[in-house]
Amino acid sequence: MNDHSLETKSKIMDAARVLFAIQGFEGTSVREIASQAEVNVASVNYHFTNKENLFGEILRSGYLECSQAMRNYFDTESPELEDLLVFMFNYFSVKSHDLLTYFKMMMSSQHSHHMTAAGTEDEMLGPPGGKVIADCIQKDLKKVLGPGELAWAVRTLFSHVTHTSILYQCCFQQNNIPFTTLTDLESGVRRLGRLVLNDLRLD
Amino acid sequence: MNDHSLETKSKIMDAARVLFAIQGFEGTSVREIASQAEVNVASVNYHFTNKENLFGEILRSGYLECSQAMRNYFDTESPELEDLLVFMFNYFSVKSHDLLTYFKMMMSSQHSHHMTAAGTEDEMLGPPGGKVIADCIQKDLKKVLGPGELAWAVRTLFSHVTHTSILYQCCFQQNNIPFTTLTDLESGVRRLGRLVLNDLRLD
DNA sequence: GTCTATAAATAGATAGAC
DNA sequence: GTCTATCTATTTATAGAC
Numbered sequence: 001m002n003d004h005s006l007e008t009k010s011k012i013m014d015a016a017r018v019l020f021a022i023q024g025f026e027g028t029s030v031r032e033i034a035s036q037a038e039v040n041v042a043s044v045n046y047h048f049t050n051k052e053n054l055f056g057e058i059l060r061s062g063y064l065e066c067s068q069a070m071r072n073y074f075d076t077e078s079p080e081l082e083d084l085l086v087f088m089f090n091y092f093s094v095k096s097h098d099l100l101t102y103f104k105m106m107m108s109s110q111h112s113h114h115m116t117a118a119g120t121e122d123e124m125l126g127p128p129g130g131k132v133i134a135d136c137i138q139k140d141l142k143k144v145l146g147p148g149e150l151a152w153a154v155r156t157l158f159s160h161v162t163h164t165s166i167l168y169q170c171c172f173q174q175n176n177i178p179f180t181t182l183t184d185l186e187s188g189v190r191r192l193g194r195l196v197l198n199d200l201r202l203d
Numbered sequence: 204m205n206d207h208s209l210e211t212k213s214k215i216m217d218a219a220r221v222l223f224a225i226q227g228f229e230g231t232s233v234r235e236i237a238s239q240a241e242v243n244v245a246s247v248n249y250h251f252t253n254k255e256n257l258f259g260e261i262l263r264s265g266y267l268e269c270s271q272a273m274r275n276y277f278d279t280e281s282p283e284l285e286d287l288l289v290f291m292f293n294y295f296s297v298k299s300h301d302l303l304t305y306f307k308m309m310m311s312s313q314h315s316h317h318m319t320a321a322g323t324e325d326e327m328l329g330p331p332g333g334k335v336i337a338d339c340i341q342k343d344l345k346k347v348l349g350p351g352e353l354a355w356a357v358r359t360l361f362s363h364v365t366h367t368s369i370l371y372q373c374c375f376q377q378n379n380i381p382f383t384t385l386t387d388l389e390s391g392v393r394r395l396g397r398l399v400l401n402d403l404r405l406d
Numbered sequence: 407g408t409c410t411a412t413a414a415a416t417a418g419a420t421a422g423a424c
Numbered sequence: 425g426t427c428t429a430t431c432t433a434t435t436t437a438t439a440g441a442c
Contacts, residue, residue, distance in 0.1 A: 008407085022312050026229035030436065040409060045437060047407095100310060107303060107373050109225050115374075151382040152391050156363065159370070163362040170310050171318075179354040188355050195398050211425080233418065243427055248419060250425095 009047045011037040017058050021097035024104055025055055025111060059105060059114050062098035063128050066091065070129035074136060082193045084136045085161055088129060089189050092165035093182070099165055102127065127162060130154050141200060149203065153196050160192050212250045214240040220261050224300035227307055228258055228314060262308060262317050265301035266331050269294065273332035277339060285396045287339045288364055291332060292392050295368035296385070302368055305330065330365060333357050344403060352406065356399050363395050 015037035019028040030051050034041040048054035073079065073087050092099045105111045133154045138144055145153070164185050172180035218240035222231040233254050237244040251257035276282065276290050295302045308314045336357045341347055348356070367388050375383035 024227060024229060024311060026227060027311070027313060029434080031434090040407095042410085042438080043408065051436070104307070104310060107307060107369065108227060108230070110230060112373065148382045148387070152387075152394070155367075155370075156391065156395060159366040160359065160362060163366045164358075166310065167358075167362070170315065179351045184351070184355075188359065191355070191402075192359060195402055199394075199398055232416080234416085243425095244418095245420080245428085246426065254418065 008037075008039050008043055011039055012044055012047060012054070013058060013061070016054055017062070017097050017101070020055060020058065021100040021104075025051075025108070055105075055111065056114050059102060062095070062102065066095065066098065067128035070132045074132045078139075079136070081133075081136050081140050081157075081197055082190045084133065085157060085189050085193045086186055088133075088158075088161050089165060089186060092162065093168065096165065096169045099162060100169065103162070103166060127158060130158055133157055137197065137200065140197060145200065149200065153200055157193060157196060161189060164189065211240075211242050211246055214242055215247055215250060215257070216261060216264070219257055220265070220300050220304070223258060223261065224303040224307075228254075228311070258308075258314065259317050261301075262305060265298070265305065269298065269301065270331035273335045277335045281342075282339070284336075284339050284343050284360075284400055285393045287336065288360060288392050288396045289389055291336075291361075291364050292368060292389060295365065296371065299368065299372045302365060303372065306365070306369060330361060333361055336360055340400065340403065343400060348403065352403065356403055360396060360399060364392060367392060 012033060016028070016033045019033055019036060030044050031041055033054075034044050044051070044054065048057065069091055070084075070088065074084060077083075079087065105114055134150055137150065137153055168180065168182070168185055171177065172185075215236060219231070219236045222236055222239060233247050234244055236257075237247055247254070247257065251260065272294055273287075273291065277287060280286075282290065308317055337353055340353065340356055371383065371385070371388060374380065375388075
């Protein structure tokens with residue numbers, strides 16, 4: 001596999017990443033991907049065997065990259081929970097296509113089998129980064145929480161961050177809804193992080 | 204339009220509601236809908252003009268029914284916020300197909316134009332029922348909140364309820380993830396409602 | 407590794423008989 | 425209002441020349 005080939009493969013993945021996120025798997029044709037990537041139609045099947053496999057590769061790479069970014073930020077910056085949540089929110093804003101594709105896959109019975117394939121460490125705590133939130137909460141509280149307590153907090157916070165990112169991408173941005181600027185949403189994320197942390201402290 | 208015709212139309216909508224929710228719009232063919240509904244293929248276009256229009260009718264009816272159920276519960280039972288949130292959560296569990304279809308539509312650039320068509324009173328506060336949450340919060344607090352404060356609380360609570368319902372339908376149920384029984388999730392919803400309400404009280 | 411051409415299946419929609 | 429038959433377009437995937 002030479003440089004030219006790598007470039008073709010990467011151009012296909014970049015184009016497909018965007019199209020799958022916006023139009024979904026069934027809503028996007030291989031021809032459209034090839035056209036957007038400015039490569040020949042047949043090269044998609046040559047490099048990825050078939051459309052389904054291309055989809056799987058995109059999911060896996062996005063999941064891995066996200067997981068590593070979260071872990072790396074936590075390990076190097078040792079942030080407080082609020083800052084970690086904002087980091088995640090901003091990451092999802094930049095990598096909005098990966099988040100959308102992952103979420104759509106999750107909601108689709110046809111493709112949800114990719115979930116277990118993509119999942120590694122965070123399998124039980126939902127989307128990539130769940131375990132990092134759990135670690136961060138316990139670091140901030142300086143205590144180990146019960147598994148049910150921890151699961152609730154992680155689910156609540158991660159759901160809030162991802163849901164808010166998705167709404168921002170799909171609704172808030174284009175419809176000019178009040179109190180939904182990036183700054184508004186970011187301080188909303190901080191507020192919930194503070195709330196949950198305070199509540200966990202009391203138990 | 205006679206009784207027989209009404210029955211056919213309703214059988215098509217029932218089948219399409221489920222299939223669109225599970226497989227998405229592009230992932231579901233008119234033939235599949237007709238087959239599942241046990242009606243002739245051509246009757247779909249006869250009764251709904253085209254596939255896109257059938258999709259729109261399903262969205263509108265689901266949105267309206269949901270909106271009315273929320274308003275009706277609030278007006279007749281005058282519940283506290285916690286109970287309203289649990290009512291919504293249970294409603295979405297029963298009407299899971301409508302929630303999934305609505306959410307998928309929202310995330311799809313191709314079909315998001317249905318949103319403004321479906322939206323009536325709650326257009327600015329997201330999914331159907333947003334305004335009811337706002338009313339309930341202010342009733343419980345016995346005070347009128349600022350618009351930004353209110354918007355944050357409604358968004359946070361509604362997002363939590365819908366996101367939790369979706370995760371339950373798509374992940375928790377089939378994957379046997381710990382602390383994600385309906386009872387667990389319900390008490391999680393209550394907990395967040397309590398937290399947010401307490402926080403709003405302090406301002 | 408890249409291209410053209412094409413196979414084979416399936417899609418949405420409609421015409422016309424009943 | 426319901427059916428069969430069919431038109432047209434588009435889909436994924438591949439065979440084979442270069």
